[in-house]
Amino acid sequence: MKLNCDLGESFGAWTMPVDSAMMALIDQANIACGFHAGDPLVMKNALARAKAHNVAIGAHPSYPDLQGFGRRSMQLPASELSALIQYQVSALAGMASLFDLPLSYVKPHGALYNDMMKNTELRHVVMQSIAEFDMNLSLMVQATNQNETLQKEADSYGISLLFEAFADRRYTDEGLLTSRTLQGAVLTETEAFEQAKQLIEFGTVTSSTGKTIPVDADSLCVHGDTQGAVEITRQIRQLLS
Numbered sequence: 001m002k003l004n005c006d007l008g009e010s011f012g013a014w015t016m017p018v019d020s021a022m023m024a025l026i027d028q029a030n031i032a033c034g035f036h037a038g039d040p041l042v043m044k045n046a047l048a049r050a051k052a053h054n055v056a057i058g059a060h061p062s063y064p065d066l067q068g069f070g071r072r073s074m075q076l077p078a079s080e081l082s083a084l085i086q087y088q089v090s091a092l093a094g095m096a097s098l099f100d101l102p103l104s105y106v107k108p109h110g111a112l113y114n115d116m117m118k119n120t121e122l123r124h125v126v127m128q129s130i131a132e133f134d135m136n137l138s139l140m141v142q143a144t145n146q147n148e149t150l151q152k153e154a155d156s157y158g159i160s161l162l163f164e165a166f167a168d169r170r171y172t173d174e175g176l177l178t179s180r181t182l183q184g185a186v187l188t189e190t191e192a193f194e195q196a197k198q199l200i201e202f203g204t205v206t207s208s209t210g211k212t213i214p215v216d217a218d219s220l221c222v223h224g225d226t227q228g229a230v231e232i233t234r235q236i237r238q239l240l241s
Contacts, residue, residue, distance in 0.1 A: 001200055002219040003236060004028035004140075004164065006060055006109065008046035009037035009224060021230045023049040025237045028056045028219060030107045030140070033088030036062035036070025043095050051099045058140060061088035062109035070110035071180065081122075082129040093135065105162055106130050107140035117142050117176060124153065131157040138162050143217035144175045165205070165217035167196035167236060168226040173207045175215070184208070189228035196220060196236045 007023065008031040010016045016037075023029060023046075031046045032038030038046075050057050062070030064084060076084070085108075093103045108116055108126060116123045130137050141150055143163035154161045168187050170178040178185040187195060195205055199220060204212050222233045 001217065001240065002027035003233065003240070004030060004058075004107075004219045004221050005224050005229070005233065006030045006032070006107075006221070007224050008032045008042050008060070010042045011037045011039055011066065016224055018224045018230050019046060020049060022222075022224060022233060023053045023055055025230070025233045026055060028058060028104075030058045030060040030109075030221075031092055032060050032062075032109070033092050035064045035084070035088055036066060036068075036109050040095070043092060044098070047092075047096055047099050047101060051101055056104045057092070057096060057101055058105040058107050059089040059092040059103060060107055060109045061085045061112070063112050065111070070112065073111045073115055078121075078125045081125055085126065085129040086132065089130070089133065089137075093133075103135055103137060105138040105140050107162075107164075113142070114177065117144070120153075123150075124157075127154055127157040127159060131159050140164055140219070142166075142176070143215050145214070147216055162219055163217050164219045164221050165199050165215045167199070167220055167222050167232060168192040168229070169223075171205045171207045171213060173209055173211050173213075175207075175213045178208055186223075186226060189232055192222070192226070192228075192232045193235050196222075196232070197239060200236075200239060 003026045005022045005026050007019050007029045029050050063074040138160045140162040143165050
């Protein structure tokens with residue numbers, strides 16, 4: 001299983017201090033494209049770090065929501081949302097070309113990611129948006145009991161999927177993520193490592209009510225803004241090694 005992290009999420013005077021340390025520990029970096037966080041210099045610095053550590057890069061587009069860090073849902077026409085996604089992906093792909101780095105995949109951020117997982121029509125807008133690029137991009141989605149169905153949907157657009165699980169987020173009984181508005185939605189450092197260990201060793205998570213849920217994932221995510229993210233990721237890296 002690979003390790004991924006959402007990075008490049010500083011913006012202006014607001015600095016996310018974990019990028020350098022995390023980049024040395026992960027396999028895949030989901031780099032913000034400016035609509036929830038990140039700016040041209042932050043993106044460029046993140047790409048330079050990714051190249052230095054031989055980390056695969058993915059675009060991390062979101063709703064246009066700097067004030068809410070991309071964690072608020074928006075109702076947008078399909079044509080507008082598609083253009084917004086493609087604009088962000090293009091920005092990162094263009095910056096990556098300066099480093100001779102290929103863009104490998106797209107992982108929507110925050111509310112766009114959660115909405116995509118729950119809304120078939122929205123998910124298809126995202127898939128179509130990615131399919132229109134001539135870069136052989138994959139789409140990173142949450143691993144659930146619907147993996148096979150989701151891959152069939154993606155097949156119709158000619159794209160592949162990367163399925164991810166989350167070390168630092170609590171799961172619902174339905175196998176989705178508990179809303180960040182609820183207490184305990186983000187796991188403590190100890191809880192996150194134990195959940196990661198369970199995912200790696202058994203391919204399961206334990207939900208908020210104690211239900212054991214199978215999760216077939218290709219990659220494991222630790223969010224860069226989770227308390228103790230670097231130490232959590234370092235422990236997981238040792239476990240994988």
